[in-house]
Amino acid sequence: MALYSEKVMDHFTNPRNVGKIDDADGVGEVGNAKCGDIMKIYLKIENDIIVDVKFNTFGCASAIASSSMATELIKGKPLSQALELTNKAVAEALDGLPAYKMHCSVLAEEAIRAAIKDYYDKNGIEYDKSQFPDEASEEELHAHEED
Numbered sequence: 101m102a103l104y105s106e107k108v109m110d111h112f113t114n115p116r117n118v119g120k121i122d123d124a125d126g127v128g129e130v131g132n133a134k135c136g137d138i139m140k141i142y143l144k145i146e147n148d149i150i151v152d153v154k155f156n157t158f159g160c161a162s163a164i165a166s167s168s169m170a171t172e173l174i175k176g177k178p179l180s181q182a183l184e185l186t187n188k189a190v191a192e193a194l195d196g197l198p199a200y201k202m203h204c205s206v207l208a209e210e211a212i213r214a215a216i217k218d219y220y221d222k223n224g225i226e227y228d229k230s231q232f233p234d235e236a237s238e239e240e241l242h243a244h245e246e247d
């Protein structure tokens with residue numbers, strides 16, 4: 101069996117929504133301390149809806165495919181729905197990732213959260229702090245690696 105699904109290969113070789121939004125309403129940047137990969141997500145938000153999203157990922161094939169798929173999954177969706185997106189859902193939408201590559205999809209989930217938090221913070225919008233465990237601690241990054 102091939103290591104990567106066709107969908108992973110498709111999103112890696114032809115990633116959707118790559119780039120930067122200059123007047124983004126929220127920007128989230130996260131990294132994985134262990135592999136050094138970095139993901140940055142830009143959101144354009146109108147009336148609580150993600151009207152546009154772009155990403156820049158300096159990382160492995162799984163991280164790029166995960167960012168591409170995650171941006172497709174949240175585009176046009178309300179923030180509440182984007183906040184519920186899990187790395188597992190991203191991996192499932194890609195028809196799976198090898199187990200030892202699951203941590204790469206965690207970056208996508210975290211970058212989206214970080215961008216939404218940035219939007220809330222910039223606009224003084226109240227939010228449930230428990231939804232944002234905050235910048236992944238060293239411990240958390242480690243935990244994801246075991247995923």
Ligand code: FES
Binds near residue numbers: 159162204
């Ligand atoms: Fe670093 Fe995939 S190996 S995100």
